[in-house]
Amino acid sequence: MHGNVKENTIACYTKYGQISDHNQIDREVLHLEVPDAIRVSESVIPFEEVSCFENFMVTVGGSIINAEISKHHLIKYYELCRSQNSFLHEHILEPLNSNLVAGVISETVNLSDVIRAGKITTSECDFLTWDKTLQASEILDMNVGFLRARLDKLASLASKSKLNREAILARDQAVKDLITLEAKFLRAKEVINRLHLEIETLNTSSENLEAMFKEVAKAPW
Template sequence: MEYFKVVVNNINIDSAISEYTRLMYYELCHSRNAYLHELQEPRLNYTLIAGAITETVKITDGIKAATLATGRDVLGVWDRTLIGVGHFGMDVGFLHGRISELIRLCEAAEIVDAKEKEKAIAEAEMNDILYKVSKVSVVIKNLDEETQAHSGGERVEEVFKNVASADW
């Protein structure tokens, strides 16, 4: 780290970035085994490059700390920012890949969440229907019992015919 210098167009721009940003940028470059700011355009302002490096580090920190609650909107902003940073010659394609994967996972989580809500609604409807079926079953059972009690266990029609046709 002590020998790591951020140089743009033969100008050391370490003073234009914070020590934390420089350290995180070093770790990012080290993990990729390359400088991410291999620039071919000599007319680029080193302050813009310092800003691009700072934004890249901020986004990298954000990615590392991201949760599903971060959301697709924030991930999309980071991705668009990286596209802009890429126009300054920053090699940030690997970060695009990571963000794309996180966006895909957010979409999957949203689908799962929606399906779980849909399932909960269907289960509530099913429980309501089962409750109604249970109530109707009790009514039917009670009516059967009352019918048998009034008929003495025989069919009322048969008893009626027997009484009507009985001898005088």
């Protein structure tokens, strides 16, 4: 009897922790043979122990949900987690179903791509929309603070750039207005000088004209 128990009890170590019976071994084999299925994790591996993408397991409520996230998003999410040296969803509120968590993760990845591809001309409205989306994830305790910080810095730089562009446009318009005013001033000055000369000329001959006028007026019939 004791011999049979000994025969049926096998202890081994896997990436999910120590397994000490056939049922657990069968589950472990199932995990390895069916990578695209939602699996039950025996233990959550701290991110510090995740050495590569192949070891990266997104666990929610004891279930590995890698299969619910596209390969592209999963790779990008791994890179984000690695940048922070932690699972970004580690403290996400419970109980949230795996579909919702997978959606939050995918949306986080999408926004990280959008942020990295941002342009200095991006509108303030877009920045606000992206931040509200990240804020919603943060309310669920998704670690997206570093993304919001980056977004806030970019929004600030974009705002300064917009103000700078507007100031340049206003200055250029003022320069154009000044050139127009200067041209008008020069034309007005020319007119003034011409009229001044005419007035001086008329003033110089006015006495002669008056004498001639009187002479003509008093001339005998």
